[in-house]
Amino acid sequence: MTESCFTLLAKDGKARRGRVSTAHGHVNTPAFMPVGTAGTVKAMLPESVAATGAEILLGNTYHLMLRPGAERVAALGGLHKFMNWPKPILTDSGGFQVMSLSELRKITEQGVEFRSHLDGRKHMLSPETSTQIQDQLDSDITMCFDECTPFPATPDQAAQSMRLSMRWAVRSRDAFRRRPGYLQFGIMQGGIYEHLRQESARALVDIGFEGYAIGGLAIGEGQIEMFRILDFAPDFLPEDRPRYLMGVGRPADIVGAVSRGIDMFDCVMPTRAGRTGAAFTRFGELNIRNARHATDPRPIDPNCTCPACTSYSRGYIHHLNKAKEIVGAMLLTWHNLHYYQELMQGLRRAIEAGTFAEFVMDFEAGQARSDLPPL
């Protein structure tokens, strides 16, 4: 038995407009979750993140367990209070980061033993410890502990890895403390193989979760291959539960995934790009460090209503980035998160209005323009 936590409000083709209900409030879907790795969305105050329209953040279990530690976050009131974000939080399981960031890791049936990349101390992440840590953080949406199957993988490797994740999913579910408004999502694996994706989905649905994620994508297979998998994988999941595509992506990835029935997304792209000089806009990506921006009195996008675009020139933001000024990272991060949330709002409205196909055409025409005409 699982809580009813998802309302499907409208559909247009495969695209879905819904609402996820959690202990800390509602999340309108399709939703993009900014990443707050270490208990902070880098370079953004939480009230600014909320002002962009974000209704949910993602927190990283791996980072928080190592510093400041889940017990300390719990002692300081839980992650919401700790970071001053009263709205919903989804935490990942740490499974992905432990494989990509930690040192001397050893993976067994039990879980993953590893050394912290910060101080070399030994830790263990397992379905039980990951679930317990997410509980200590007071996460609204707990993710199952899984192994992200690497790309490329043979059918046999992908099957072995997926089946381990499915055994871990049973243990994650057993370790999950059920409380009203607290959700747990299972994670589908299976690599690029349709029959394995189907097997994984069946195993998860048999266990029963409040929502389902599609894992193991956006790890090097490319957009064409990702979309090919998304042409079938979401259909293996129940219609009445939210579907979360982990670690995706660029704006065009998100639009394509929504059209294939995905409801939730997270990615470091808008925040990381904001610290390295890249702006996402309705007419594509631009690098503010490019010399052509140095003397440009226009905003990044004259139609954008974010603080960076309403009050600052490209020339100024170019200058801040060249001078490595923190305010440069602050303004571009804000712009990027604003753009992402505006995109999600546009997707939601188009699905409601039954104009999703037109929205996608407009989006693609804009991206193809790549920047304003030169001055």
Place this chain on the structure above:
Amino acid sequence: MTESCFTLLAKDGKARRGRVSTAHGHVNTPAFMPVGTAGTVKAMLPESVAATGAEILLGNTYHLMLRPGAERVAALGGLHKFMNWPKPILTDSGGFQVMSLSELRKITEQGVEFRSHLDGRKHMLSPETSTQIQDQLDSDITMCFDECTPFPATPDQAAQSMRLSMRWAVRSRDAFRRRPGYLQFGIMQGGIYEHLRQESARALVDIGFEGYAIGGLAIGEGQIEMFRILDFAPDFLPEDRPRYLMGVGRPADIVGAVSRGIDMFDCVMPTRAGRTGAAFTRFGELNIRNARHATDPRPIDPNCTCPACTSYSRGYIHHLNKAKEIVGAMLLTWHNLHYYQELMQGLRRAIEAGTFAEFVMDFEAGQARSDLPPL
């Protein structure tokens, strides 16, 4: 002839409560000017700086002339528009930074030839070029180009240096384009020597400026010696013009200087400290990186109304600083600027109310407490 740009509203002992009028608005004194070196107050959006109560910023001519260049700032609408700060701006002359930051500098009667610390290119700063650059930036308060006499200096060295600055002050005044609301301040030098300070003041008053600065302090002589000089130096300046003590200081320095008749201050202290984990409070300075703060659920100061203190624990800000997160710098910088502006407001109100002596006693008692009692 100089514009009337200063209104002395009240006095309590030597402490003065006044108002400076500029092309971009009024500045209530005693005033603290946050430093916006490269066209940005580091880690603060300008609306946040204004929210702390700041009415004027300081911009650095040396940094801005090298990057992005004064002509570019002018082409992008002047410094106010460039950095989105519509209130008054004071610019220094570049004289201090060119001696401390540039390479291969050569000082002559004409000015200072130097190579940029950024790209090694040759530049010249002189009374004429410095004044012209400040005009291009559209600075409300232009500073004379001077030589900051090093400490220590013999009477002869201090005299030579001061007299060069006085000859440069004549040339700076000649180069200044007079417009309503645009002010130029002369800078008193003379080291630690009373007769030289007096000679310098007379030379400046003979030229006639809208305001006067005291330069060459806070460069290693220590607070006791600085206060000894401030016991006489401000008295050499006309009562009806603002007095600006350059590069000062810590809160106790400011309180002591206001009691000796100073009206305006600037210092990188609150912003720089905000990026290195130090908080200024009514009970002294604390280093948030100290381990005792890691588990402390209390704010930096429970009486403080800044965003860092109303919404975040010491434990959280400790964590952000340990993790080198930008938001840690943002919150502590905001707190420090808020504290400084609240201190200035307290000084202004006390002078108005004739309770300056009590205010200073309370301030000193608070500073002596050094932090809240441990939990």
